[in-house]
Amino acid sequence: DAKDAGRNTMRFYNPVMQTKVNHQSQMEAALRRALEGDNLQLHLQPQFDEGHKVFAMEALLRWQDPDMGWVSPADFIPVAESSGQIVPLGEWVMQKACQLLAGWQHHAAMKELILAVNISARQFYHPHFVEHIQSCIAHTGIDPHYLELEITESLLIDDLENTINKMNLLRGMGIRFSLDDFGTGYASLGYLKRLPLSSLKIDQTFVRDLLSDPNDEAIVSTIVALGKSLELKVIAEGVETLEQEERLKALKCQAFQGYYFGRPAPAEHWLETL
Numbered sequence: 001d002a003k004d005a006g007r008n009t010m011r012f013y014n015p016v017m018q019t020k021v022n023h024q025s026q027m028e029a030a031l032r033r034a035l036e037g038d039n040l041q042l043h044l045q046p047q048f049d050e051g052h053k054v055f056a057m058e059a060l061l062r063w064q065d066p067d068m069g070w071v072s073p074a075d076f077i078p079v080a081e082s083s084g085q086i087v088p089l090g091e092w093v094m095q096k097a098c099q100l101l102a103g104w105q106h107h108a109a110m111k112e113l114i115l116a117v118n119i120s121a122r123q124f125y126h127p128h129f130v131e132h133i134q135s136c137i138a139h140t141g142i143d144p145h146y147l148e149l150e151i152t153e154s155l156l157i158d159d160l161e162n163t164i165n166k167m168n169l170l171r172g173m174g175i176r177f178s179l180d181d182f183g184t185g186y187a188s189l190g191y192l193k194r195l196p197l198s199s200l201k202i203d204q205t206f207v208r209d210l211l212s213d214p215n216d217e218a219i220v221s222t223i224v225a226l227g228k229s230l231e232l233k234v235i236a237e238g239v240e241t242l243e244q245e246e247r248l249k250a251l252k253c254q255a256f257q258g259y260y261f262g263r264p265a266p267a268e269h270w271l272e273t274l
């Protein structure tokens with residue numbers, strides 16, 4: 001009846017929903033400008049081994065919009081994934097990453113460093129993904145053995161055969177893979193041994209409460225044991241304190257990334273620091 005129709009109409013104009021839609025399309029338009037302009041940057045966060053030596057850097061995208069200011073990847077990556085803009089954004093990231101690697105590979109102190117790049121599922125499945133990486137490698141002349149792709153378990157949900165084939169193709173070019181945010185997704189343990197992975201990254205949610213939550217401690221030691229039996233490096237993400245590092249070491253974790261070791265910063269910062 002009219003009352004119900006009225007209610008439905010009200011629901012249609014729900015201001016919260018409207019705000020979300022506006023936010024999404026505003027963000028998409030701003031991202032389009034960012035891709036055309038000069039507002040994107042890569043920051044790098046180091047990964048450390050047991051002896052506090054840096055062995056890798058993770059590239060993290062940073063975006064400063066003229067109107068919105070700094071926008072967090074946690075906010076714009078999901079928008080870019082749903083709009084498809086993650087493909088050109090990801091290509092921008094890959095080009096920059098390969099340029100950085102090319103610079104490092106001419107630099108005595110940096111040439112053994114791995115550069116890790118985050119890859120969304122939608123990028124990975126794009127038909128030109130492999131081709132684009134090949135052309136970045138060719139243009140910059142980098143040794144692809146130092147390029148690592150961070151993927152998440154979400155990639156493994158559908159079409160596993162296709163995923164494994166594509167990963168093997170890239171691995172055959174020398175490229176490494178790590179499984180990011182490990183422990184939060186749905187990867188079955190059976191899949192893991194079929195993937196050409198080099199490392200597992202323990203999700204930061206398990207590190208955060210490690211000192212107070214025995215469940216997290218159990219999860220961390222399980223992941224470490226799993227990594228050991230599959231011969232993968234295990235990296236703890238989100239390490240913020242010395243106490244967390246010590247506990248992680250006691251649990252036999254051998255690699256670390258987090259604010260305690262170093263915050264994400266522009267490449268030039270690390271060039272001076274290392």
Ligand code: C2E
Nearest residue numbers: 060061073074077093118119120238239240258259260264
């Ligand atoms: P991620 O790949 O798991 O990256 C780690 C995130 O944790 C980064 O957030 C990093 O700044 C943050 N982090 C590092 N150490 C600590 C710590 O000790 N404590 C806490 N609380 N946080 C820490 P960021 O840079 O905001 O990126 C968020 C997510 O956005 C990334 O998670 C990744 O999934 C995605 N992302 C970032 N850059 C890119 C990109 O170039 N391409 C794609 N596809 N995704 C990206």
Ligand code: MG
Nearest residue numbers: 058118150180
């Ligand atoms: Mg990552």
Ligand code: MG
Nearest residue numbers: 180181203237
């Ligand atoms: Mg992560």
Ligand code: MG
Nearest residue numbers: 118152180181
């Ligand atoms: Mg993440």
